[in-house]
Every structure is written in structure tokens, then in C-alpha cells.
Amino acid sequence: xxxxxxxxxxxxxxxxxxxxTILRGSHSTWYKLIRSIEDYFINRNSEVSILEDTQLLHKxxxxxxFIPFDASLDLNKITTKSPLKHxxxxxxxxxxxxxxxxxxxxxxxxxxxxxxxxxxxxxxxDIDINLKEFDIDDLKSFIEFKTKQMLTPIEYKKLLLTLxxxxxxxxxxxVIIELPELYAEETRLLELISDIVSLSNKGTSFIIVxxxxxxxxxxxxxxxxxxxxxxxxxxxxxxxINELPFYCDNDLFERAKSKLLDYVDNSIKSNEKTxxxxxxxxxxxxxxxxxxxxxxxxVNLDISVLSQNMKAFSNSYN
Numbered sequence: 001x002x003x004x005x006x007x008x009x010x011x012x013x014x015x016x017x018x019x020x021t022i023l024r025g026s027h028s029t030w031y032k033l034i035r036s037i038e039d040y041f042i043n044r045n046s047e048v049s050i051l052e053d054t055q056l057l058h059k060x061x062x063x064x065x066f067i068p069f070d071a072s073l074d075l076n077k078i079t080t081k082s083p084l085k086h087x088x089x090x091x092x093x094x095x096x097x098x099x100x101x102x103x104x105x106x107x108x109x110x111x112x113x114x115x116x117x118x119x120x121x122x123x124x125x126d127i128d129i130n131l132k133e134f135d136i137d138d139l140k141s142f143i144e145f146k147t148k149q150m151l152t153p154i155e156y157k158k159l160l161l162t163l164x165x166x167x168x169x170x171x172x173x174x175v176i177i178e179l180p181e182l183y184a185e186e187t188r189l190l191e192l193i194s195d196i197v198s199l200s201n202k203g204t205s206f207i208i209v210x211x212x213x214x215x216x217x218x219x220x221x222x223x224x225x226x227x228x229x230x231x232x233x234x235x236x237x238x239x240x241i242n243e244l245p246f247y248c249d250n251d252l253f254e255r256a257k258s259k260l261l262d263y264v265d266n267s268i269k270s271n272e273k274t275x276x277x278x279x280x281x282x283x284x285x286x287x288x289x290x291x292x293x294x295x296x297x298x299v300n301l302d303i304s305v306l307s308q309n310m311k312a313f314s315n316s317y318n
Contacts, residue, residue, distance in 0.1 A: 001231045005051040008036050016229035017052075019200040020217030023209045025268045026179060027222045030209045034176050037207065038066040041174065042081075063171045065164040069179040071156045075145040083163040084145060092140045101139070108134040154184035158192055165199055173204040181212040189214060211269075223264045224297040233257050236294040240287065245313050248287055256287035263299060273300040280305045286314065293317050 004017050013033060015021065023030045040048040040057075041064035050057045065083070078084050095101055112131045119129040132138075151159065157180055164175065177196075181189055193214055196206055208215055220229040234257075241248045263276045276299055278285045285303060292299045303314050 001234060003053060003231050004057075005053075006033065006036060006040075006048065007051075008048045013227050014232070015220045015227060016218045016231035017205075017207070018218035019205055020196065020215070021205070021207045022215050022217040022219045023207065024211070024219055024221045024265065026209070026211055029222050029227075031178075034066065034178060034207060034209060037174075038064055038176060061172055062174055064174045064176065065160065066176045067157050067160050067178065067180075069153075069182055071153065071160060073156060073160060075147070078145075083160055086167045087145075087163060088140055088143060091143060092136050095139060096136050105134060152184070152188075153182055154180060154188050154192060158188075158195065161192075161195065161199075165204060169203070174207065175199075175204060176207045176209075178209045179211070180208065181210060181214075186214075219261070219265070221261075221264045221268060223268065226295070226297055228261070228264055228295060228297060230257070230261065232295065233260070233291065236291065239294055240290045243290060244287060245309075246283060246286075248283070252283060252287060256284055256291055259284065260288055260291055260299070264297075273298075275300045275302060278302075282306055282310055286310050289314055290317075 002017050003014050006013050006015070011032075013029070015023070015033075023033070036048045037050065039046045040050050041059050041062050073083065075084070078088055108131065115129065115131055122129060157177060161175060161177075165173070180192055184192075189212065196208075200206055206217070208217070218229065218231075220227055222228075237253060241253065259276065259278065263274075267273050276288065278288065278301075282305070285301065285306060288299070289301055289303060292301065303311065306314065
């Protein structure tokens with residue numbers, strides 16, 4: 001269990017993180033959160049702080065790529081932060097090693113010698129005239145990138161991911177992807193998921209905002225205006241077990257946790273709080289009730305089927 005505690009101004013959120021962290025649903029909270037996370041890693045003067053458990057994350061140990069829902073790639077303006085920067089460097093370095101580039105440099109020097117004869121005509125201006133040296137940076141200005149065809153949104157995301165992860169890793173890597181399923185065919189989405197799983201197995205961390213069930217990982221939900229996840233449920237486990245009026249073993253607690261998180265997931269998908277199915281299992285209902293109470297969330301749970309003793313126990317929390 002690993003929690004990231006993210007603070008910005010008066011806003012604080014905790015998310016359960018792993019090699020692949022899932023932020024379920026399309027919610028304004030996630031929209032703001034992932035941009036705050038990116039700001040923390042790329043902005044030296046960021047007002048955001050991120051603690052892993054109780055320790056501040058050292059941002060210098062990380063490199064972060066944010067791929068928003070409307071991701072695109074400027075092929076004409078390559079800055080130091082552009083995902084194409086390392087590709088431009090590699091291409092120009094390869095060309096610089098070729099014999100023809102050496103010939104070009106030699107010809108350029110010869111042109112400078114020819115200029116000696118030309119500039120005599122302009123001596124009356126008392127201005128010296130020379131050709132600038134031609135080097136590898138000048139070569140870069142003549143290299144241009146073009147896509148072979150118009151890219152779809154998911155193809156842009158895949159391209160950005162490939163450019164980011166193909167270079168040699170010097171730091172820990174975090175990739176944030178927002179709603180990759182938008183305008184994406186399922187086959188292309190599955191290809192992206194396969195790439196993500198493969199890269200996560202090699203050490204790249206992912207945070208993915210998604211409404212798709214195809215993504216698996218450490219899931220986080222926005223429910224009853226709270227962030228809910230497996231880790232937060234486990235934090236109240238001991239309190240719940242100690243307060244229950246019966247023995248709660250790990251199997252019962254895990255069933256209650258699974259039922260509750262499935263209910264939250266389904267409620268987000270359907271945008272309504274459908275009844276939570278418990279097969280009228282009294283111990284399961286009571287455990288879920290107490291879990292929801294300590295997590296400060298409201299669930300559509302039918303406690304009318306409980307015995308009088310269990311009803312009295314539940315009512316004592318009202």
C-alpha cells in the first residue's frame with residue numbers, strides 16, 4: 001500500500017498509487033489533480049507538494065510526461081522540453097558522422113576562402129565580411145519532421161509515449177495520460193494498454209484518468225465528494241473490526257471491501273446510487289455499513305433486513 005498525499009493551497013488529496021494508478025471517471029477533481037502533479041514535477045517554483053506516505057518526493061529524481069485528452073505534437077517548434085528534442089539530437093548526430101557531412105564542412109570552409117575575393121569589392125564600407133561557421137546546430141535548423149498521415153488522438157498519445165520512453169532512462173519516469181479512450185477504437189486502445197503494461201513492468205509509472213473498464217491498476221474513485229480507494233479502506237480496517245459486535249475474519253472484511261468498491265465503481269458508471277446487493281447477509285451488511293460510516297460516504301444499503309440487535313447497533317451511529 002502506497003499513498004501519495006498531494007497538497008496545493010487549501011486543497012489536499014490522497015491517492016493509492018502503484019506501477020499503474022487508475023483515476024476512475026471523468027471528474028473535475030481528476031482534471032485539476034493531474035495538472036497539479038505535472039506542475040510539481042516540471043515547475044521549479046511549484047506550490048504543489050507531494051508526499052509518499054510521510055516523505056516528500058524528490059522531484060529531481062523524476063521526469064514526467066503529461067499526455068492530456070487533447071494531446072498533439074508541434075512538429076515545427078522543437079524546444080528543450082519537446083518530446084522530439086532527443087530525436088532531433090540523435091538524427092543530427094548520425095548525419096554528422098557521415099562522410100558527406102565532412103565534405104560539406106570542407107566545402108563551407110572553401111566558400112569562406114572564396115569570400116575573400118568577393119569582399120574586396122566592399123572594402124570601401126570598412127566592414128569585414130565572413131561566413132559563419134557551419135556546425136551541427138546549424139544542421140538541426142534544416143531538419144524537419146512530418147507525420148506520414150493525419151494522426152488520431154490515440155495515435156498522438158501513442159507517439160508521445162514512444163518518444164518519451166525510447167530514450168535512455170536517467171531518472172524515474174512518470175507518465176500521466178488523460179482519457180485515452182476518447183475517439184479511440186478498442187483495438188487501438190488495447191494496443192496502448194499492452195504498451196503501458198510492458199513499460200510499467202520495466203519501471204515506468206503511470207497515472208491514467210479513464211472511464212474505460214479495460215484499464216487495471218490501483219483504482220481511485222471520487223464518491224460522495226471524497227477520494228476512495230483500497231488503501232483508504234485498509235486504513236480503517238482495524239477500527240471497523242474492533243467496533244463490530246461479532247468476529248470479522250479477513251474473508252468477511254475482503255468481501256465487504258470488494259462489494260463496497262464494486263458498488264462505488266458501478267455508481268460512477270451509471271451516475272446514480274443503485275442499491276448495494278448483499279444477498280441479505282446480515283454480517284456482510286453490517287460490515288459494509290460500518291465501513292461506509294468510517295469512510296464518511298453514503299451508500300444505498302438496505303438495513304431493514306437486519307435483526308433487531310443489528311438494527312440497534314447500526315442506529316447507534318446515527
